[in-house]
Amino acid sequence: TQLLEQSPQFLSIQEGENLTVYCNSSSVFSSLQWYRQEPGEGPVLLVTVVTGGEVKKLKRLTFQFGDARKDSSLHITAAQPGDTGLYLCAGEWETSGSRLTFGEGTQLTVNP
């Protein structure tokens, strides 16, 4: 059984702090995506990573894909209250076909 583990599950920090969210698997991903979901809405794509070692930046968000394509991280610098939300990693394994598996999510709260 392929598992996609996301940590931490909950994160409450003060405005201006940095944070990192992790997404791990024992199997190799064909691609991995990070989504953000706000209350009452569907998830919205932040980034897709495909190449091992790839780093992508979106303003204060930095996404990294592990060299072996089994893990990924999302780092937020100087978090703002507007960053509050549910962050979801979602991966497609090499052996799972066109099927996206989501992690359990990280509920981030940034306090002013």
Place this chain on the structure above:
Amino acid sequence: DTAVSQTPKYLVTQMGNDKSIKCEQNLGHDTMYWYKQDSKKFLKIMFSYNNKELIINETVPNRFSPKSPDKAHLNLHINSLELGDSAVYFCASSRAPRSYNEQFFGPGTRLTVL
């Protein structure tokens, strides 16, 4: 203009009833999906259609039956509703089946079974 729309937004019903959720996308995408998000926010794929053909059918009770009348619509019919069916159901679409394509999600339908 809403890219992926779902109706209804909220659905409250009794155990044993049959209900449907409708989904429409105006993005011209070929692939559509149904996901279930439980109370712990875990999002799990249920079905996927590509050009009106079923391509993903996860281990879902056969009380759940998706129907795709055309590429722009994917409806979900649920028979004999059970308490455990209570969840938020999301419809999504993407340009093509491969998961590295961005999936656009609808606003969700919160189903409560009493």
